[in-house]
Amino acid sequence: MFYEKLNKLKEKIIEQGNLVESMIEKSIRGLINKDKALLLEVIQVDEPRTNEVEIEIDEMCISLIARFQPEARDLRTIITILKMNNDLERIADMAENISESALFLIERPLLKPLIDLPKMAEETIRMLKDSIDSFIKNDPKLAKDVCERDDIIDAYRDQILRELITYMISDPTSIERAIHLERISRNLERIADLATNIGEDVVYIVEGKVIKHGRYKDTEAGDA
Amino acid sequence: MSDIVLRTENLTASYDEHIAVKNVNLSIVRNKITAIMGPSGCGKTTLIRCFNRMHELSPKARVEGKVFLIENSNEVIDIYSVDPMLVRRKIGMVFQKPNPFPTMSIYENVIAGYILNGIRLKKSDADEIVEETLKKVSLWDEVKDQLRKKGAFLSGGQQQRLCIARALAMKPDVILLDEPTSALDPVATMKIEELLEQLKNTVTIVIVTHNVGQAGRVSDYVAFMYLGELVEYGPTDVIFTRPSHEKTEEFLSGKIG
Amino acid sequence: MTKYELRIIKSKVISVILTFITIVSTFPFLLVLYFIMKNGISVINWEFLTSLPKPVGEPGGGILNAIIGTAILVTIALILSVPFGILAGIYLAERSETKIAFISRLVSEILQGVPSIVIGIIAYLWVVKPIGYFSALSGGVALGIIMLPLVIKSTEEILKLIPHELKEASLALGVPYYKTILKVMIPAGLSGILTGVLTGIARIAGETAPLLFTAFGNPFLSFNILKPISALPLLIFTYAISPYENWWAKAWGASCILVFFVLSLNIITRLISTRR
Numbered sequence: 001m002f003y004e005k006l007n008k009l010k011e012k013i014i015e016q017g018n019l020v021e022s023m024i025e026k027s028i029r030g031l032i033n034k035d036k037a038l039l040l041e042v043i044q045v046d047e048p049r050t051n052e053v054e055i056e057i058d059e060m061c062i063s064l065i066a067r068f069q070p071e072a073r074d075l076r077t078i079i080t081i082l083k084m085n086n087d088l089e090r091i092a093d094m095a096e097n098i099s100e101s102a103l104f105l106i107e108r109p110l111l112k113p114l115i116d117l118p119k120m121a122e123e124t125i126r127m128l129k130d131s132i133d134s135f136i137k138n139d140p141k142l143a144k145d146v147c148e149r150d151d152i153i154d155a156y157r158d159q160i161l162r163e164l165i166t167y168m169i170s171d172p173t174s175i176e177r178a179i180h181l182e183r184i185s186r187n188l189e190r191i192a193d194l195a196t197n198i199g200e201d202v203v204y205i206v207e208g209k210v211i212k213h214g215r216y217k218d219t220e221a222g223d224a
Numbered sequence: 225m226s227d228i229v230l231r232t233e234n235l236t237a238s239y240d241e242h243i244a245v246k247n248v249n250l251s252i253v254r255n256k257i258t259a260i261m262g263p264s265g266c267g268k269t270t271l272i273r274c275f276n277r278m279h280e281l282s283p284k285a286r287v288e289g290k291v292f293l294i295e296n297s298n299e300v301i302d303i304y305s306v307d308p309m310l311v312r313r314k315i316g317m318v319f320q321k322p323n324p325f326p327t328m329s330i331y332e333n334v335i336a337g338y339i340l341n342g343i344r345l346k347k348s349d350a351d352e353i354v355e356e357t358l359k360k361v362s363l364w365d366e367v368k369d370q371l372r373k374k375g376a377f378l379s380g381g382q383q384q385r386l387c388i389a390r391a392l393a394m395k396p397d398v399i400l401l402d403e404p405t406s407a408l409d410p411v412a413t414m415k416i417e418e419l420l421e422q423l424k425n426t427v428t429i430v431i432v433t434h435n436v437g438q439a440g441r442v443s444d445y446v447a448f449m450y451l452g453e454l455v456e457y458g459p460t461d462v463i464f465t466r467p468s469h470e471k472t473e474e475f476l477s478g479k480i481g
Numbered sequence: 482m483t484k485y486e487l488r489i490i491k492s493k494v495i496s497v498i499l500t501f502i503t504i505v506s507t508f509p510f511l512l513v514l515y516f517i518m519k520n521g522i523s524v525i526n527w528e529f530l531t532s533l534p535k536p537v538g539e540p541g542g543g544i545l546n547a548i549i550g551t552a553i554l555v556t557i558a559l560i561l562s563v564p565f566g567i568l569a570g571i572y573l574a575e576r577s578e579t580k581i582a583f584i585s586r587l588v589s590e591i592l593q594g595v596p597s598i599v600i601g602i603i604a605y606l607w608v609v610k611p612i613g614y615f616s617a618l619s620g621g622v623a624l625g626i627i628m629l630p631l632v633i634k635s636t637e638e639i640l641k642l643i644p645h646e647l648k649e650a651s652l653a654l655g656v657p658y659y660k661t662i663l664k665v666m667i668p669a670g671l672s673g674i675l676t677g678v679l680t681g682i683a684r685i686a687g688e689t690a691p692l693l694f695t696a697f698g699n700p701f702l703s704f705n706i707l708k709p710i711s712a713l714p715l716l717i718f719t720y721a722i723s724p725y726e727n728w729w730a731k732a733w734g735a736s737c738i739l740v741f742f743v744l745s746l747n748i749i750t751r752l753i754s755t756r757r
Contacts, residue, residue, distance in 0.1 A: 068440065312653055326647075
């Protein structure tokens with residue numbers, strides 16, 4: 001009974017993960033292809049949907065804890081799903097932010113060709129995908145890998161920021177567009193942070209170890 | 225609410241001077257598991273014993289109010305205006321302690337309701353009922369080679385499943401379980417709980433338990449009784465996460481009971 | 482010697498004394514058995530079991546009349562006491578709180594304490610007087626009255642021991658009350674009830690006093706329950722107080738058979754009740 005319900009819960013959080021993933025992908029694709037309809041879909045259809053699912057998952061988790069008083073790994077799983085749920089909902093909000101900025105940008109001439117941003121988005125989406133995959137497969141190695149890739153995203157963000165600053169200095173009329181581009185890259189960077197959180201949570205489910213806030217290195221050393 | 229199978233109207237039950245159940249109005253949903261929980265002596269057992277008219281067998285017992293059984297055909301039976309024997313065949317019961325008939329074989333125990341009532345079954349029909357029912361309670365594989373033996377060698381959990389089979393064999397609309405696992409070990413308890421989940425497609429289940437955990441694990445709806453009164457009744461998810469009465473809150477968090 | 486050692490010695494002494502007393506208390510029975518075997522076993526042969534007594538002085542002869550007589554008397558007693566006893570026992574177990582139950586339980590206990598010769602007199606007044614002569618029937622009635630409280634008591638006790646849940650299980654299946662009693666309670670208590678009946682038979686098979694002026698005794702083979710009939714204890718009594726040595730030997734033989742009969746009943750009873 002319990003495991004049936006826990007499996008249903010897992011399916012639900014995976015469904016939410018996939019939905020959120022597709023939202024990021026759509027908002028970037030919408031930006032590149034200047035597809036207004038796609039961007040509006042993210043804002044008007046997908047985001048409200050994720051809010052509903054978030055509440056649904058919350059209730060499922062609370063009910064499971066109240067009724068079955070799970071212990072050990074089951075407890076870690078449910079608590080982690082509860083946190084992932086929160087993270088995923090935040091990611092959905094950020095995808096919405098990206099779509100909003102994209103809606104602004106597609107109406108205007110391109111500031112510069114989009115080169116780094118799509119790459120950064122691709123890498124971010126992959127991180128999120130891998131973090132969810134690591135949850136599905138209970139794979140702490142993949143999860144730790146996701147956590148390490150956060151640095152790449154940070155590097156992209158810094159790189160994009162530097163570039164945009166030069167544009168803004170040379171041409172004040174570009175500032176508004178540059179800020180929107182920066183907003184997109186900032187949101188992607190935050191999404192990557194949240195994906196890292198999910199990765200850390202997966203390690204916690206499987207191994208019961210906390211690797212947040214720099215404890216990752218310590219545990220590695222301890223294991224060796 | 226949805227499809228109701230059993231409904232009480234101002235049900236009050238007493239022993240001598242002591243009123244055990246006070247003015248209960250409760251509707252049991254068909255093909256769901258309803259748990260009745262509460263501290264010892266809160267009247268939960270008395271309540272379900274009113275459903276199949278077992279309460280009136282106790283000395284100086286009295287029942288007021290009404291209980292209606294709504295059959296699949298939507299025929300409504302006022303159970304206090306018909307033959308109690310008929311009621312008890314439609315509403316089966318399983319007790320705290322496993323109580324298979326010691327003089328009967330496992331086979332006979334399953335169809336005891338027919339044997340004792342003098343209802344003649346064709347051999348093939350009897351065989352079919354026994355096999356089907358034992359399969360329903362997942363006991364068939366464990367006893368299929370020993371059907372003609374007496375049930376005494378069975379474990380407590382197996383005996384209790386045999387008793388559930390005995391109640392099911394009469395094809396009742398509802399079965400009432402009075403703390404069915406209180407005499408069993410945790411493993412046997414878990415088996416019975418899983419069994420209930422499978423059975424609810426064929427029969428409505430009302431289970432009395434003083435164990436909050438069990439009520440949470442098995443039930444779709446839960447009724448909380450305190451001092452003979454029905455305090456709160458609703459879907460288990462709701463009652464267990466946001467009960468609306470102080471007493472329910474206290475019981476769930478272990479402060480009373 | 483330490484206190485501890487003293488305590489162990491005390492404990493051992495007490496244990497030995499208890500064992501000794503227990504063994505000693507079985508002596509009377511063993512002695513009885515020894516004397517009966519010593520004097521009786523040589524008398525018993527096929528002829529002894531299957532022929533009728535011969536007149537004094539003639540060699541041979543047996544006690545067939547007494548064996549058949551006891552069988553008939555016990556059967557009559559069973560027919561009279563078992564149905565009444567079981568039904569009354571059921572009532573007492575099922576309605577143990579009522580006034581009637583209280584009174585009949587008391588009466589039954591008193592009846593059990595009434596000396597058997599008094600019961601013989603009652604049977605004489607009830608049966609022998611109205612019919613006009615001694616009879617097997619009157620003997621059976623006397624034995625039945627003696628047996629009745631035993632059957633009542635054992636039925637009541639055993640039914641009270643049957644778990645209440647069993648009765649509820651049956652009632653909850655929609656089985657009417659009378660069928661529950663007949664088909665669930667009685668079968669569940671059967672071995673106990675049987676034990677009570679067998680104990681009763683063992684008790685009445687050896688009764689002499691109530692038969693003196695009811696069954697009376699009969700040197701001939703009789704199957705007529707309205708005529709006097711012999712019985713093992715009666716025969717033993719008559720032969721033992723007779724002046725003939727030949728009859729004394731026969732009394733030993735009959736005692737031997739009676740003791741074996743009662744002993745085996747007791748063993749069977751024990752087997753039934755432990756098998757449960």
